Amino acid sequence: MTKTTTGPAAPVLGTRALNRATLDRQLLLRRSPLSATAAVEHLLGLQAQNVRPPYYALAARVDGFAPEDLSGPMARREMVRIVTLRSTIHTHTAEDCLTLRPLVQPARDRELAQFRKGLAGVDPDRLTALARELVEAEPRTMKQLRELLSVQWPDADPRALAVAARCRLPLVQVTPRGLWDRSGQVTLTTAEHWLGRPAESSPELSAPPGQAGAPVTPDATVLRYLGAFGPASVKDMQTWSGLTRLRDAFERLRPRLLTFRDDNGVELFDLPDAPRPDPDTPAPPRFLPEFDNLLLSHADRTRVVPPEYRGRSWQGNQAYCTLLVDGFLSGVWKLEGDALVVEPFGELSRAQRREVTAEGEHLLAVMHPGRGCDIRFGTVVPGR
Numbered sequence: 078m079t080k081t082t083t084g085p086a087a088p089v090l091g092t093r094a095l096n097r098a099t100l101d102r103q104l105l106l107r108r109s110p111l112s113a114t115a116a117v118e119h120l121l122g123l124q125a126q127n128v129r130p131p132y133y134a135l136a137a138r139v140d141g142f143a144p145e146d147l148s149g150p151m152a153r154r155e156m157v158r159i160v161t162l163r164s165t166i167h168t169h170t171a172e173d174c175l176t177l178r179p180l181v182q183p184a185r186d187r188e189l190a191q192f193r194k195g196l197a198g199v200d201p202d203r204l205t206a207l208a209r210e211l212v213e214a215e216p217r218t219m220k221q222l223r224e225l226l227s228v229q230w231p232d233a234d235p236r237a238l239a240v241a242a243r244c245r246l247p248l249v250q251v252t253p254r255g256l257w258d259r260s261g262q263v264t265l266t267t268a269e270h271w272l273g274r275p276a277e278s279s280p281e282l283s284a285p286p287g288q289a290g291a292p293v294t295p296d297a298t299v300l301r302y303l304g305a306f307g308p309a310s311v312k313d314m315q316t317w318s319g320l321t322r323l324r325d326a327f328e329r330l331r332p333r334l335l336t337f338r339d340d341n342g343v344e345l346f347d348l349p350d351a352p353r354p355d356p357d358t359p360a361p362p363r364f365l366p367e368f369d370n371l372l373l374s375h376a377d378r379t380r381v382v383p384p385e386y387r388g389r390s391w392q393g394n395q396a397y398c399t400l401l402v403d404g405f406l407s408g409v410w411k412l413e414g415d416a417l418v419v420e421p422f423g424e425l426s427r428a429q430r431r432e433v434t435a436e437g438e439h440l441l442a443v444m445h446p447g448r449g450c451d452i453r454f455g456t457v458v459p460g461r
Contacts, residue, residue: 090308090337090345093356095380096404101352102305103371104138105363105401113139113146114155114170120305121298122167122177123370125158128260130366131168133398136443137363143443144257151255154272158250160243163319163373164188168255174268175276178247180295184319189244195234196241204230208242209267216251216264219243247276295326300333300348308337308347312376343377360404362429362436367396372406382406386422402429410437412450417441420455430454 090098100106109116116139117123123131135142147168150156154171161167161177164184169177196204204226211217211225219239226238242248247268253261269275295318302314311324327334327346337345347353365371371381372390382390386406390399397409400419408421417437425433437452 087336087338087344089340090353091340091356092379093404094353095308095339095345097354097356097358097360098308098347098352099306099371099380100360100404101354102307105371105404106354106358106360108140109138110140113142114150117147117156117168118170118173120370121301122161122169122173124366124368124373125166125168125255126368128255129257130368132257132444133364133366133440134369136440137365148256148259152252154252157268157271158255159247159268160185162317165368166250171272174247174249175272175274177298178268179276180298181319183321185244189241192234192237192240195237197233199230199233199238199241201241201245204238204241205245209246212242212246212248212266213270216266218262218264222265295320295323296330299323299326299330303334303346303348304351306370306374307351308335308345308353309375310339310343310345310377312343313374316376317370317374339377341377360401362433363401364410364436364440365399365401367398369399372399389422400433402433412445415449416451416453418453418455425454 097106103120104111104116111119113135116135117131120138123134125131132144132147135147139146147156151158151168156168156170157174158166158168159174159178161169161174161181207229208222208226211222217225222242223235223239226242227233227235230238243265248265249268249271250263251266251271253259254263298318299314302317303309306313306317311327314327315321315323330346333349334346335349337347339345372378375381378387381401381404383405390397390406390409398411399406400408400410400421402408402421402425407423407425408419410417410419412418417440419433419437421433434452441448441450441452
């Protein structure tokens with residue numbers, strides 16, 4: 078990890094201080110009165126590799142949340158599912174879809190470069206135009222895109238053709254995909270077609286004055302990232318976004334930001350008026366879904382993941398739903414038949430078990446009313 082000298086005046090933020098600051102901004106110290114849409118906007122999106130994680134993420138964060146609070150805006154095209162940050166599917170507000178997708182285009186270009194052998198002889202601009210025509214005529218599955226594009230380029234790798242369409246175009250998953258208990262197969266169209274307006278309508282996408290055609294700058298997104306995940310380093314934001322070379326943006330913003338150091342001497346940036354609670358602020362247990370952004374959005378994850386538990390929320394390519402106790406990763410959980418099974422990594426005190434049980438009851442009441450699940454404490458499988 079690269080250390081940055083920030084001078085003797087830069088205060089040190091220890092692990093618990095970073096933990097409480099991040100939890101506060103992630104709406105996990107206390108449930109927020111924000112609407113689901115406003116919460117998704119504040120958080121700059123929710124990881125959505127599967128359909129249900131965004132719903133569980135909001136149940137942990139938003140007071141009075143019900144699944145329809147997310148399904149409704151998605152059905153009304155106020156929120157969408159699209160590949161953005163870290164080349165993974167996220168649920169975003171319509172406005173953030175139009176802003177963030179163009180901003181992360183360099184990462185999509187790097188992804189596409191891995192398939193260049195399978196695209197030999199393919200005109201990328203022609204492919205983009207044809208793919209746009211196909212998905213805007215009617216939503217298409219990736220299988221349909223492969224087959225239709227292969228008609229034009231029979232010698233190309235069909236999978237590479239479909240990946241090229243996904244990388245070159247802002248393809249959203251149309252509903253009913255993503256709706257609670259009403260989800261369908263993945264079919265795609267362009268964000269502009271689905272939302273009825275172009276990406277250029279977003280203020281952040283305007284070129285700086287006098288610099289028409291200049292690349293989109295990430296400055297506004299840096300400020301929003303710090304508001305949702307800070308205090309944070311340059312590498313932290315690069316991990317969250319999948320982008321590189323963000324140092325210049327932080328340097329442009331330095332006069333507007335505060336700087337700190339972590340216990341390893343790494344420079345951290347933050348908004349002057351952002352909350353930084355006392356490290357001893359109580360943090361209630363929270364049940365988080367697999368792939369929750371809290372665990373994926375920093376280069377140094379020790380602010381949430383104790384070193385001894387590193388890697389224990391994953392097995393191969395499988396991510397587990399996770400449990401926070403006292404603000405830190407402390408176990409995994411799953412719905413199994415008629416039970417919510419909680420598997421702590423270590424011993425919980427009697428008081429902690431009571432708090433975890435109460436939070437589990439809340440989860441079941443919000444997400445699975447009438448299901449009648451029991452809450453059981455299990456044993457973590459060896460190796461996890």
